[in-house]
Amino acid sequence: MKGSIRTRLLAGTAIGVSLTFAVSGILVYTLTRSQLGAQFDDALAARAHALSALVEQDGNTIETDLGREELAHELHELWHPSGKVLRRSSSLGTRDLTLVTTHGLSIDPVTLPDGSAGRQATFVFQPHQDTEEAPASAPVTLTLAVTRDTAELDATIARLGRVLVAVGFAATLLCVALLAGIVRFGLAPIRRLAAAIAERREGNLARLDEAGTPDDLRPVVERLNDLLRRLETAFARERELTAEVAHELRTPMAGLRATIELALDRERTPERYRTALSDCLTICTQTERMVESLLSLARLDAGMIVARSETVELDDLIRQAIEPHAARGVTIETELVPVTLATDRDQLRVVIHNLVDNAVSYATAGGSIRVEADGQVIRVSNPCTLTADEVAHVFDRFWRGDQARSAGTHAGIGLALCKKLVELLGGTITAAVKDGRFVVLVVLPRTSSIVVDSARSST
Amino acid sequence: MRALVVEDYAPVRSAVSEGLAEHGFAVDTAADGEEGLWLAESNPYDVVVLDLMLPKLDGLTVLRRMRAKGSGAAVLLLTAKDAVDDRVRGLDLGADDYLAKPFAFAELLARVRALVRRRYDTRDPMIRIDDLEIDTTRRTVRRGGEAVTLSAREYALLEYLAMRSGQLVTRTDIWAHVYDFNSDTHSNVVDVYIGYLRKKLEREGGHKLIHTRRGQGYVLGVE
Numbered sequence: 001m002k003g004s005i006r007t008r009l010l011a012g013t014a015i016g017v018s019l020t021f022a023v024s025g026i027l028v029y030t031l032t033r034s035q036l037g038a039q040f041d042d043a044l045a046a047r048a049h050a051l052s053a054l055v056e057q058d059g060n061t062i063e064t065d066l067g068r069e070e071l072a073h074e075l076h077e078l079w080h081p082s083g084k085v086l087r088r089s090s091s092l093g094t095r096d097l098t099l100v101t102t103h104g105l106s107i108d109p110v111t112l113p114d115g116s117a118g119r120q121a122t123f124v125f126q127p128h129q130d131t132e133e134a135p136a137s138a139p140v141t142l143t144l145a146v147t148r149d150t151a152e153l154d155a156t157i158a159r160l161g162r163v164l165v166a167v168g169f170a171a172t173l174l175c176v177a178l179l180a181g182i183v184r185f186g187l188a189p190i191r192r193l194a195a196a197i198a199e200r201r202e203g204n205l206a207r208l209d210e211a212g213t214p215d216d217l218r219p220v221v222e223r224l225n226d227l228l229r230r231l232e233t234a235f236a237r238e239r240e241l242t243a244e245v246a247h248e249l250r251t252p253m254a255g256l257r258a259t260i261e262l263a264l265d266r267e268r269t270p271e272r273y274r275t276a277l278s279d280c281l282t283i284c285t286q287t288e289r290m291v292e293s294l295l296s297l298a299r300l301d302a303g304m305i306v307a308r309s310e311t312v313e314l315d316d317l318i319r320q321a322i323e324p325h326a327a328r329g330v331t332i333e334t335e336l337v338p339v340t341l342a343t344d345r346d347q348l349r350v351v352i353h354n355l356v357d358n359a360v361s362y363a364t365a366g367g368s369i370r371v372e373a374d375g376q377v378i379r380v381s382n383p384c385t386l387t388a389d390e391v392a393h394v395f396d397r398f399w400r401g402d403q404a405r406s407a408g409t410h411a412g413i414g415l416a417l418c419k420k421l422v423e424l425l426g427g428t429i430t431a432a433v434k435d436g437r438f439v440v441l442v443v444l445p446r447t448s449s450i451v452v453d454s455a456r457s458s459t
Numbered sequence: 460m461r462a463l464v465v466e467d468y469a470p471v472r473s474a475v476s477e478g479l480a481e482h483g484f485a486v487d488t489a490a491d492g493e494e495g496l497w498l499a500e501s502n503p504y505d506v507v508v509l510d511l512m513l514p515k516l517d518g519l520t521v522l523r524r525m526r527a528k529g530s531g532a533a534v535l536l537l538t539a540k541d542a543v544d545d546r547v548r549g550l551d552l553g554a555d556d557y558l559a560k561p562f563a564f565a566e567l568l569a570r571v572r573a574l575v576r577r578r579y580d581t582r583d584p585m586i587r588i589d590d591l592e593i594d595t596t597r598r599t600v601r602r603g604g605e606a607v608t609l610s611a612r613e614y615a616l617l618e619y620l621a622m623r624s625g626q627l628v629t630r631t632d633i634w635a636h637v638y639d640f641n642s643d644t645h646s647n648v649v650d651v652y653i654g655y656l657r658k659k660l661e662r663e664g665g666h667k668l669i670h671t672r673r674g675q676g677y678v679l680g681v682e
Contacts, residue, residue: 243540243542246539246540247512247539247540250539250559250560250561251468251471251539251560252468252470253560253561254468254471254537254539254560254561254562255468255469255470255471255474256470256561257561257562257563257564258470258471258474258475258478258561258562258564259470259474261474261478261563261564261565262474262477262478262481262564265478265481265564266481279470282470283470
């Protein structure tokens with residue numbers, strides 16, 4: 001539906017109003033015309049009756065006083081049954097009116113002898129006899145015609161028509177003008193709302209005024225306010241994330257810069273330069289992993305990563321993740337049931353690496369780090385000092401346990417990434433503290449067709 | 460001058476503390492807020508370099524508690540966040556300056572030195588006492604126009620005495636401001652260094668500048 005509501009309202013009401021006026025005009029016109037016609041006919045009939053009373057039968061003679069009753073706009077003619085004209089208006093001269101055959105009274109439209117339109121009352125009657133002077137003779141049935149010119153009536157009706165049309169047009173125009181104003185006034189809240197919405201920007205997400213809104217628009221305003229609220233939350237989250245990302249990137253930059261500047265500050269021994277470079281390399285590696293994780297998270301958020309399905313030997317994948325730590329002398333206890341899954345190798349590898357690295361970073365000194373895998377369940381645990389309250393946040397982005405921070409690693413997104421990835425693979429990930437151990441449980445979907453490989457398990 | 464570096468990120472912590480130490484500061488470090496606060500409360504640091512995001516106790520809380528306990532150390536905040544709020548709150552809570560990460564070490568050093576000068580009410584980085592000139596920026600010393608070569612420890616001692624010239628400086632003060640926890644110190648090391656300084660600053664016909672107040676301490680200045 002295009003076009004403005006204003007135009008549509010206006011066009012609709014204008015058509016409605018003019019139709020109403022037209023119909024009522026036609027109605028008024030028709031009713032008045034028939035009313036006036038009836039009055040005219042009544043008057044004509046009454047006149048015919050009155051004139052007939054002036055005709056008397058005296059024996060075989062018909063006497064009339066009609067000569068005294070001649071009116072300017074009226075003609076009459078009286079016929080004997082034989083067709084002989086007994087009397088006619090003097091202004092008729094030798095011309096005749098139309099003889100209409102009828103019984104009693106009939107009123108018909110006629111053309112007057114002078115060619116103009118008129119109406120004629122034809123009255124068939126037996127004239128009055130004066131029975132006091134002479135006995136009644138056989139009554140004669142006479143026909144009296146009375147015509148009147150309808151020019152005046154027609155003119156009146158025509159005038160009425162013109163007046164109605166003129167008034168109708170004027171009223172329609174007035175109504176449309178009024179309606180335009182009313183529509184404008186009625187749509188003002190929409191215009192105000194549009195202006196208020198136009199003011200909303202990223203920096204101005206103030207709620208729209210609900211109290212001052214008409215009831216019809218309130219649901220719209222409420223939905224909009226809802227949207228604004230959600231937008232604000234999203235923007236705030238975005239800002240927070242950006243600030244966190246900035247922090248995460250600036251911290252290693254500060255470390256790199258300080259380390260390099262210190263090394264360049266004066267002449268150093270080659271051993272000292274080697275240490276500085278090795279420190280920088282460590283920072284670079286950590287930053288690289290952090291950036292990779294951030295990118296993966298961003299891609300996951302944008303739905304750009306799709307899980308593939310391929311054959312994955314879970315126990316091998318876990319051994320690969322443990323190897324680098326074992327090489328550095330970290331002992332990790334394992335209990336791995338050989339199993340083959342149909343899942344995305346790369347994504348699962350990231351999950352397992354993150355979980356193992358996390359366990360190694362978080363583990364309090366002296367405790368054992370354990371990795372177990374059985375079927376589609378992976379369990380990684382390490383001794384920790386986390387509280388149950390803190391565990392509730394481990395999957396939050398940029399949340400860090402104090403242990404991780406003091407260890408100098410920034411694991412704030414590792415677990416958040418794991419959660420996203422496990423969800424991508426269709427599984428669930430949960431964390432808990434049990435007997436002073438931090439336990440992460442990954443359950444991959446049953447549909448990932450588990451094959452417990454007995455041949456490999458014997459090796 | 461004695462400084463405390465409270466920073467959880469090891470590369471920044473070690474680089475800043477080593478850098479400051481190389482520029483004559485006696486430096487202690489803390490990797491979290493609790494340790495930082497404990498150190499700040501138990502030692503009269505001249506400058507505390509304080510990161511805002513710290514484990515256990517965040518930087519602003521450390522700052523607030525330090526000030527509540529009456530610590531007069533100059534505080535330089537380090538922050539990796541954009542938030543103006545944090546900086547404003549930091550300054551309002553009694554910080555003296557702030558620096559955004561990543562920073563140039565030279566700038567950190569210059570700010571730390573400026574904070575030290577402010578703490579001892581010396582605006583001029585060049586301290587002049589009689590014919591003794593100490594350039595605290597270049598860390599060079601001249602007496603009567605002639606360069607005097609000092610070891611790092613000797614310079615640190617002289618600078619501290621010079622910052623408080625004319626005042627009585629006790630041995631305890633010297634211990635607290637010139638030595639950090641890693642210093643290998645024994646009871647008469649201050650007297651030994653004062654002796655070295657006296658010898659190096661001695662000049663034919665010049666005034667005696669370092670005076671001993673028996674049983675109390677030392678005063679640098681012209682009697």
